[in-house]
Amino acid sequence: MLMSRKQEETTIKVTNIISSSMKCFLAICIVVSITFFSYSTFSRHPGWLGYSKSNPNFLHFDHTTKISTDTSLLGSEQQTNISHIVFGISSSVKTWTGRRGYCELWWKPNITRGFVWLDEKPPDNVTWPNTSPPYMVSQNTSRFKYTCWYGARYAIRIARIVKESFELGLENVRWFVMGDDDTVFFLENLVTVLGKYDHNQMYYIGGNSESVEQDVIHSYAIAYGGGGFAVSYALAAELVRILDGCIDRYAELYGGDQKVGACVTELGVPLTVELGFHQVDLKGDPYGLLAAHPVAPLVSLHHVDSMQPLFPCLTKLDSLKKLVQTHNSDPGRIVQQSFCYDLSRNWSVSVSWGYTVQLYPSLVTSKVLQTPFQTFGTWKSSSQGPFIFNTRVFSPDPCDRPVIFFLDQAEMVKMGETLTTYKKVLAEPGLGCFRTDYVNATLVQLVNVSAATFQSNTWKKVRNLSVATNLD
Numbered sequence: 001m002l003m004s005r006k007q008e009e010t011t012i013k014v015t016n017i018i019s020s021s022m023k024c025f026l027a028i029c030i031v032v033s034i035t036f037f038s039y040s041t042f043s044r045h046p047g048w049l050g051y052s053k054s055n056p057n058f059l060h061f062d063h064t065t066k067i068s069t070d071t072s073l074l075g076s077e078q079q080t081n082i083s084h085i086v087f088g089i090s091s092s093v094k095t096w097t098g099r100r101g102y103c104e105l106w107w108k109p110n111i112t113r114g115f116v117w118l119d120e121k122p123p124d125n126v127t128w129p130n131t132s133p134p135y136m137v138s139q140n141t142s143r144f145k146y147t148c149w150y151g152a153r154y155a156i157r158i159a160r161i162v163k164e165s166f167e168l169g170l171e172n173v174r175w176f177v178m179g180d181d182d183t184v185f186f187l188e189n190l191v192t193v194l195g196k197y198d199h200n201q202m203y204y205i206g207g208n209s210e211s212v213e214q215d216v217i218h219s220y221a222i223a224y225g226g227g228g229f230a231v232s233y234a235l236a237a238e239l240v241r242i243l244d245g246c247i248d249r250y251a252e253l254y255g256g257d258q259k260v261g262a263c264v265t266e267l268g269v270p271l272t273v274e275l276g277f278h279q280v281d282l283k284g285d286p287y288g289l290l291a292a293h294p295v296a297p298l299v300s301l302h303h304v305d306s307m308q309p310l311f312p313c314l315t316k317l318d319s320l321k322k323l324v325q326t327h328n329s330d331p332g333r334i335v336q337q338s339f340c341y342d343l344s345r346n347w348s349v350s351v352s353w354g355y356t357v358q359l360y361p362s363l364v365t366s367k368v369l370q371t372p373f374q375t376f377g378t379w380k381s382s383s384q385g386p387f388i389f390n391t392r393v394f395s396p397d398p399c400d401r402p403v404i405f406f407l408d409q410a411e412m413v414k415m416g417e418t419l420t421t422y423k424k425v426l427a428e429p430g431l432g433c434f435r436t437d438y439v440n441a442t443l444v445q446l447v448n449v450s451a452a453t454f455q456s457n458t459w460k461k462v463r464n465l466s467v468a469t470n471l472d
């Protein structure tokens with residue numbers, strides 16, 4: 001039974017979440033107009049369980065980012081592009097078949113350069129598909145020392161990929177980027193991030209493990225290999241000279257990434273942490289992290305074969321395919337978080353673009369919204385922490401959770417504007433929050449988000465704007 005239909009419009013402002021130091025400088029103010037249509041009840045029962053296609057309750061809002069295009073280049077040298085990167089994917093004949101699909105999600109045949117490094121030649125009766133990166137067989141490493149009792153010798157082979165890649169002598173290379181066969185890279189964002197750095201200087205760029213227990217054992221000073229790390233050409237040229245010696249000097253270190261890290265230290269080069277590289281040393285569901293991603297382009301996701309599927313009702317591979325495809329329509333905005341508040345209802349909305357929306361029937365501060373829900377445990381011991389970022393409890397009580405929506409579809413509505421639609425996850429019958437202040441929020445079935453496409457130079461403009469403001 002359809003009851004009263006009411007329509008209201010509110011215009012509110014949200015800003016992209018930003019670290020407090022940047023906050024006063026960041027001029028990306030997103031004007032959000034929310035149009036709430038009626039929460040018409042279509043049955044005598046609480047409507048929150050029923051999803052009616054013909055009568056969807058939905059939220060709709062617009063992000064209109066006011067960003068002018070900046071075409072100026074840094075110096076006379078051409079901007080870094082995908083052709084300047086050589087990938088080195090560590091794999092083995094045994095793991096490749098099962099993980100190939102993850103690599104092919106992001107690999108662009110004839111565009112991306114690099115190789116999958118195998119422990120041996122694949123069997124002759126296997127035809128190597130041209131959708132996969134071409135393979136190389138790593139050199140024999142039996143002459144090196146390896147003394148880590150809880151590790152495996154193949155770490156040496158992995159450590160040498162950067163050297164063997166360099167020694168191929170490929171033309172016009174600015175960066176060597178290492179990753180695993182269960183790493184998914186977001187290429188445009190990788191290029192954006194590396195483009196900020198001068199490849200003629202020595203740079204070692206990547207990220208730590210999210211689990212403190214890992215960082216304590218393996219070091220905070222290294223870039224974790226699965227999350228991917230980038231070595232500038234200038235650094236690679238120095239590294240290859242001493243790497244083999246380092247491998248023996250650091251025979252007791254567990255992983256290839258640790259050995260490379262130790263060797264980089266000998267050159268006096270520190271790790272440059274970029275927050276978009278994700279080792280994903282997390283057990284369980286990475287939801288919390290991706291729903292409250294730091295303000296940084298998403299560069300990589302590792303352990304994609306061990307994590308729970310990102311979307312309900314999809315496999316791990318299909319979930320990632322969905323995220324990668326959505327990212328194609330606006331690479332810079334993928335999983336970027338925005339907040340908005342509806343003061344007429346005292347509602348808070350947190351959007352992780354292309355992934356999820358959270359609707360809270362209360363006013364929740366930015367500080368809380370930007371703190372990831374702990375939907376995971378630590379990597380090694382599945383403990384409740386600590387992690388290298390703060391987390392908040394993801395309560396089993398539905399009244400202590402926001403109403404959660406997941407991406408349904410993304411489309412380019414016009415040049416420079418996307419529309420993403422998020423659908424509510426249906427609660428199990430009998431579960432869900434029945435409290436009066438929750439009822440209206442649980443009636444919302446769909447959230448539409450319109451957003452101006454993210455300008456890749458926005459990240460740089462933030463830096464530039466801060467300079468300008470400081471001088472004011």
Ligand SMILES: *[C@@H]1O[C@H](CO)[C@@H](O)[C@H](O)[C@H]1NC(C)=O
Nearest residue numbers: 078079080081082083084172
């Ligand atoms: C990348 O830049 C180089 C110049 O350094 C150019 O030759 C190449 O075509 C560019 N590649 C792409 C994919 O734009």
Ligand SMILES: *[C@@H]1O[C@H](CO)[C@@H](O)[C@H](O)[C@H]1NC(C)=O
Nearest residue numbers: 108109110111129130131132
């Ligand atoms: C890559 O290019 C070669 C020729 O340059 C072509 O034969 C091959 O089909 C291309 N591969 C893909 C996957 O497009």
Ligand SMILES: *[C@@H]1O[C@H](CO)[C@@H](O)[C@H](O)[C@H]1NC(C)=O
Nearest residue numbers: 097122123124125126127128
């Ligand atoms: C390739 O040959 C081996 C035996 O040499 C066999 O075990 C394997 O199943 C074959 N693989 C394919 C894809 O035919």
Ligand SMILES: *[C@@H]1O[C@H](CO)[C@@H](O)[C@H](O)[C@H]1NC(C)=O
Nearest residue numbers: 119120138139140141142143
């Ligand atoms: C690697 O080298 C050692 C000794 O030099 C040799 O015994 C071994 O067979 C080699 N392994 C491979 C896979 O070629």
Ligand SMILES: *[C@@H]1O[C@H](CO)[C@@H](O)[C@H](O)[C@H]1NC(C)=O
Nearest residue numbers: 342343344345346347362363
């Ligand atoms: C929203 O919250 C404010 C302050 O907590 C309160 O005064 C106001 O009545 C609330 N508005 C609604 C619509 O609940």
Ligand SMILES: *[C@@H]1O[C@H](CO)[C@@H](O)[C@H](O)[C@H]1NC(C)=O
Nearest residue numbers: 006039345436437438439440
């Ligand atoms: C729920 O929405 C209806 C219709 O907009 C409104 O009359 C009612 O006050 C709301 N209830 C709460 C608890 O906010």
Ligand SMILES: *[C@@H]1O[C@H](CO)[C@@H](O)[C@H](O)[C@H]1NC(C)=O
Nearest residue numbers: 058059060409419420421448
């Ligand atoms: C929300 O988006 C869907 C397409 O994804 C569209 O069918 C629907 O009309 C949109 N609603 C509004 C209010 O824009």
Ligand SMILES: *[C@@H]1O[C@H](CO)[C@@H](O)[C@H](O)[C@H]1NC(C)=O
Nearest residue numbers: 070072073074457460461464
């Ligand atoms: C940043 O500002 C500097 C100095 O004003 C300018 O030379 C440079 O081109 C700017 N970079 C970008 C990406 O806007």
